[in-house]
Amino acid sequence: MLELDDLYLAGISRPRLQHINLKLTSNQLIGVIGANGAGKSSLLRGIAAVEPQLKGHIRFKHQDWLRLSHRQRQKYLGYLPQTEAPEWDIRIDELVNLSAQVTHSQLMKHLEKYALLTLKERRVSQVSGGERQRALLARATLSEPQLLICDEPVSGLDVAHQLTIMQQLHNHARTHGLVLAAIHDLALAARFCDSLLLMHNGELVQSGEPFEVLTEKNLAHCFGVQAEWFCKDNGVGWIPTPLQAVKD
Amino acid sequence: MRFKGLVACLFLVFSVAAEASSRWVSLNQCLDYLLIDWAPEQVVGITGLDETLINEKHRAHFGRLENILRLQPDRVFATEYNNPKLIRLLRQYTEVEVLPQPSSLARYDEWVTQLSQYAQLAPHARAHQQQLEQAMKQAQQVAQKVIILMPNQFSWGTASWADELISAMHWKNLAAPFGENLVSLTLEEVIKLTPDRYLLEGFSRAHYALANEWLYHPLLREHLEKTPTQQIPPRLSSCPVVFADDYLKAIQGKL
Amino acid sequence: MKLSQRQCFIILFAIVILLSALQLTVGGSSINWWMPNALEKDIIWDIRVPRTLLTWLIASALGLAGAVMQLLLRNPLAEPGITGVSGCAALVTIACLYFGWLPAFSFGLPALALVGGLLGVSLLMVLAGRRASPTRVILAGVAIATMSSAAMGLLLYLAPNPFAFQEWAFWHMGSLANKSWHSVMLALPGIVLAFPIVWLGRRFLYALTLSEETVATMGFNVARYRNWMLLAVALLTTASVVAVGVIGFVGLLAPHAVRLLGFNHPKYVLWLSPVTAILLLISFDTLAQLMSTARELPVGILAALVGAPLLIVLLVRERNSHA
Numbered sequence: 054m055l056e057l058d059d060l061y062l063a064g065i066s067r068p069r070l071q072h073i074n075l076k077l078t079s080n081q082l083i084g085v086i087g088a089n090g091a092g093k094s095s096l097l098r099g100i101a102a103v104e105p106q107l108k109g110h111i112r113f114k115h116q117d118w119l120r121l122s123h124r125q126r127q128k129y130l131g132y133l134p135q136t137e138a139p140e141w142d143i144r145i146d147e148l149v150n151l152s153a154q155v156t157h158s159q160l161m162k163h164l165e166k167y168a169l170l171t172l173k174e175r176r177v178s179q180v181s182g183g184e185r186q187r188a189l190l191a192r193a194t195l196s197e198p199q200l201l202i203c204d205e206p207v208s209g210l211d212v213a214h215q216l217t218i219m220q221q222l223h224n225h226a227r228t229h230g231l232v233l234a235a236i237h238d239l240a241l242a243a244r245f246c247d248s249l250l251l252m253h254n255g256e257l258v259q260s261g262e263p264f265e266v267l268t269e270k271n272l273a274h275c276f277g278v279q280a281e282w283f284c285k286d287n288g289v290g291w292i293p294t295p296l297q298a299v300k301d
Numbered sequence: 302m303r304f305k306g307l308v309a310c311l312f313l314v315f316s317v318a319a320e321a322s323s324r325w326v327s328l329n330q331c332l333d334y335l336l337i338d339w340a341p342e343q344v345v346g347i348t349g350l351d352e353t354l355i356n357e358k359h360r361a362h363f364g365r366l367e368n369i370l371r372l373q374p375d376r377v378f379a380t381e382y383n384n385p386k387l388i389r390l391l392r393q394y395t396e397v398e399v400l401p402q403p404s405s406l407a408r409y410d411e412w413v414t415q416l417s418q419y420a421q422l423a424p425h426a427r428a429h430q431q432q433l434e435q436a437m438k439q440a441q442q443v444a445q446k447v448i449i450l451m452p453n454q455f456s457w458g459t460a461s462w463a464d465e466l467i468s469a470m471h472w473k474n475l476a477a478p479f480g481e482n483l484v485s486l487t488l489e490e491v492i493k494l495t496p497d498r499y500l501l502e503g504f505s506r507a508h509y510a511l512a513n514e515w516l517y518h519p520l521l522r523e524h525l526e527k528t529p530t531q532q533i534p535p536r537l538s539s540c541p542v543v544f545a546d547d548y549l550k551a552i553q554g555k556l
Numbered sequence: 557m558k559l560s561q562r563q564c565f566i567i568l569f570a571i572v573i574l575l576s577a578l579q580l581t582v583g584g585s586s587i588n589w590w591m592p593n594a595l596e597k598d599i600i601w602d603i604r605v606p607r608t609l610l611t612w613l614i615a616s617a618l619g620l621a622g623a624v625m626q627l628l629l630r631n632p633l634a635e636p637g638i639t640g641v642s643g644c645a646a647l648v649t650i651a652c653l654y655f656g657w658l659p660a661f662s663f664g665l666p667a668l669a670l671v672g673g674l675l676g677v678s679l680l681m682v683l684a685g686r687r688a689s690p691t692r693v694i695l696a697g698v699a700i701a702t703m704s705s706a707a708m709g710l711l712l713y714l715a716p717n718p719f720a721f722q723e724w725a726f727w728h729m730g731s732l733a734n735k736s737w738h739s740v741m742l743a744l745p746g747i748v749l750a751f752p753i754v755w756l757g758r759r760f761l762y763a764l765t766l767s768e769e770t771v772a773t774m775g776f777n778v779a780r781y782r783n784w785m786l787l788a789v790a791l792l793t794t795a796s797v798v799a800v801g802v803i804g805f806v807g808l809l810a811p812h813a814v815r816l817l818g819f820n821h822p823k824y825v826l827w828l829s830p831v832t833a834i835l836l837l838i839s840f841d842t843l844a845q846l847m848s849t850a851r852e853l854p855v856g857i858l859a860a861l862v863g864a865p866l867l868i869v870l871l872v873r874e875r876n877s878h879a
Binding site: 098101102103122123124126127128130131132133134137139140141142143144147148151152153176189192 | 778821822
Binding site for chain 3: 452487488489490495507509
């Protein structure tokens, strides 16, 4: 469904992206992981076509993705950037329906899916960070995009909201299409994602199932930690320890 | 006896020579015109605001103290609106004659009297007064209602020279009820007046300025076209006392 | 008692009508409205009615321009006056008028002055940058406004008419006095052109509640829409400046008033700002006429007296919210 062909993005001291080649199929929740500055945001922004300097080819459903017009891409694309703060203090239902493309009943159903019905008349300033993020996600998914891109959708949220949003991303992937999300919390990524893309220094180090990617070698090389993993039926947990221990 | 006569003759010669060689400087543009017209031989310095008056004999000082003193005047003619500091400084070096700026006929009489102190100026001053009285009498036959329009929505009210002349002719200055000296009128007030004659004073019509806004308004233009309108030349409107006779003729529309 | 949007709009409109009636009656002389004579009829039709209509036009232009700028720049402190756009339009207007390039009331005047308006918006975008903070926009605006103001002074100094130089202040504090139907005709084309442009780009402006990148993914060619909106701002600002001079702060106050009424959604801010702007400008103008003794107080002064303190309040609030 999505093919990335030799993507390259120039940077200041080193390229922000290089040698990115990838083929992804639909109905997956794909976690993009890596340390700070590894290129997660650059990759996601590149796929969302908001990086004008990006070189290379992207094919989505056999179409030349980057050559399409904004309007054509909009039919498939949903995007939630890293820090999104609505400038005006509007109501939650107005925020979700910002592009005003759906009917009232469709909007209500969508709000219900994201547990926003009780909040719909509250203003952006009157809801918590987690609720606001949920609303922004609801906005991005309103048109039922087949390609949903979220840059750190759960950073800075409390635990309950983190789990809720990851679950909603998972559901969206199952029902509508491909979801790409950059995630810092490796346990969360391992728990919810169908596969992971590990980024390091602008390059794609490895892609595959979570425990194919979260090897000791990769953890050490890309994150500078070693970890002990706990896998149970209902979830995944870990204890990371830094390789360079800080003395007490 | 002959010796006394000789001394008397010499004294006469010297006094005449002294008068003939007096050095007068004018501090005011209108006085420039006046002095050059009435006593050109006496004048050595003028303001220089009118470039056409400048020549070898009549040098421009542009209001600067050093330039004035360089001309070595023995008498400086100023008006009551000249810079008092400048006058005070000049008094340390020479005589200064401060003339009133007449806004009434009574003050005008004082002005004439003061000028008549000078032998060279006296006959001209008296002629000036007579001409003015003559012109005022002639106008009294047909009483008219007039209004003077100036840039930036100003007009002349009571206690102004223009109002004095108009009243002396037994004409009516329609701006008189609005106050003294320079008065501001709104456009609507001007429209409502129905003068027999409009007098436009001080406009530089050739070039655009917000000051001319009255003249750009179509309603007023309509009125100006339908009613006799007199444009008063800038030379007359800037020196209405010195050129009082012509100024009066302009108001009457006889220019 | 919470009012619905429709009720609010009707109330606002009713207040506008009332205030307009008041403005018509407050004039440079007293008029018998029941039985006007020929002169009074002329005054009503050629002086007062154009004045009220001009107030409506200028206010809606400034209100809309302010709203568009705020939505476009995602910044509640933006408006054409304090960002120097008005100053640049005034600069070209002065050059045309005082040096006789164009006669005082020709349609060429707003057309040529548009160049100034476009210069102003372009400079602002270049200096402030796209992801600029509100304070950066203000700083860039101050730089542009100061520069254009100084250039205006220089042009007026060099102008042939002797009264020109002292009129510098008048251009900065616009006035509705002594205007005629000519001024209405000068302002009309720009406004008539700009409103449809804003209408067509309205969804883009609403979408800018979110960042420009997100808006790009919502299907808008951001650069193209932005340029059209800037053109609209230039058209509206130029129309206003050419007719009455620079009146600042109305574009700041009007959208803020809409938000104070509780309407935060961009679509209300955009379309109610012209209405609140009319309300404000009519009030200022009526007050100016009532306060004036002989010479009429320029309405721009009252707008600044009310607007500048508000700007300070907004700046303080901005600072506190980031503290």
